């Protein structure tokens with residue numbers, strides 16, 4: 269099938285490359301000329317496993333890049349909209365990029381097309397796209413709008429797309445549903461997985477993706493509700509971790525105990541410095557706005573956001589507890605990306621924490637295997653320095669802070685870390701290290717929801733009143 273994907277970012281680029289991998293002819297559209305030039309030049313603008321291979325495999329054959337939306341529309345039967353939907357000041361999603369693409373499609377439509385919402389959008393967006401297209405001259409009978417939300421995780425985006433837990437097709441008519449079903453046929457029938465050159469995935473043996481047909485409104489809600497649920501699970505375990513700290517329990521043991529219940533499951537039960545990224549924070553706010561506008565009380569969402577914000581404040585307090593005063597301290601930071609496996613620093617808790625520490629007068633040397641270039645754009649040129657490996661970041665630092673859960677960091681040698689640090693202090697916002705290994709290396713170790721390791725005397729450190737969380741601690745504007 270001939271397909272256009274509008275927006276070549278983390279979602280559009282992966283979706284476009286994967287649709288080409290399934291055998292479709294794909295035109296990727298973007299209005300960022302620098303990105304297009306890089307893509308045409310054979311570069312892969314984002315850090316994502318298997319994406320360079322897919323681009324290499326299909327570029328110039330089944331995968332083209334253009335800024336000409338009109339031409340892409342005329343040549344395609346299905347047009348996926350994968351542009352950004354960032355939050356506005358009131359938390360509602362900014363749908364102006366989606367609207368501008370809808371207008372562009374309306375101006376070019378010349379035969380029946382399916383317009384597919386791939387971006388994460390609030391319920392009713394499909395009706396708005398329809399209205400905007402008609403207002404801009406698109407004949408009603410020449411298009412349908414479907415919702416096909418994307419559930420990929422950055423860092424595992426290609427395998428998530430090709431080996432999905434489910435494909436949601438939100439369509440209010442069979443004609444457009446059938447087109448989407450045909451697009452995903454190789455995954456749903458399983459023929460893709462039999463190919464010798466298939467990208468290897470998590471599934472073993474025969475695999476067939478599950479396709480769920482829903483109304484467009486239900487599909488839009490499925491995406492918001494899924495992200496809100498996952499964010500809630502993270503905030504839940506972070507709140508449990510705080511209780512563990514207060515009563516001297518170990519959150520790792522608690523997670524094992526509750527996660528073994530098949531109704532709960534182990535995944536997303538990792539306490540830390542809170543969720544971030546370009547999706548959870550904004551999708552939660554947008555879903556909350558949808559609930560409010562429709563007159564539904566959904567306080568659980570407010571509480572999820574509150575716990576997430578508090579988690580960063582609590583981490584900052586741990587750094588204070590370990591170092592006393594912060595002004596003039598030099599910190600070696602491991603991790604900048606909002607999670608491991610990606611170079612994405614949008615809404616990264618690591619970036620927010622570093623900004624707060626800079627404001628306190630700390631100096632920062634940071635290392636991240638993938639995100640240093642993007643992180644550099646977040647700080648003034650003299651803001652922070654970057655190291656070329658994790659050990660270099662720790663050289664002469666007053667403490668090591670772990671802010672992203674890269675596996676490479678977990679493999680660091682605690683004895684070498686100690687020998688490089690000026691003070692033997694590690695504050696781990698991702699629970700990457702085993703406290704007993706840190707203790708054996710002579711490191712003071714502070715993590716989330718577990719007892720502090722203080723090498724000269726074991727301490728269970730209850731909250732000290734002088735270190736109470738204050739909102740002013742977190743004024744990073």
Ligand code: NAD
Pocket residue numbers: 274275276277278279280297298299300303350351352353365368369386387388389418419420421422546547
């Ligand atoms: P992104 O910012 O990485 O990419 C958006 C792209 O759209 C950019 O390349 C931008 O130049 C392009 N663009 C904007 N306006 C355009 C226009 N008028 N014409 C052509 N191109 C245009 O964003 P993303 O992370 O890929 O997210 C896209 C959508 O997918 C969002 O709604 C997001 O919530 C959703 N989503 C993201 C993820 C994720 O992990 N990033 C996962 C699932 C869903």
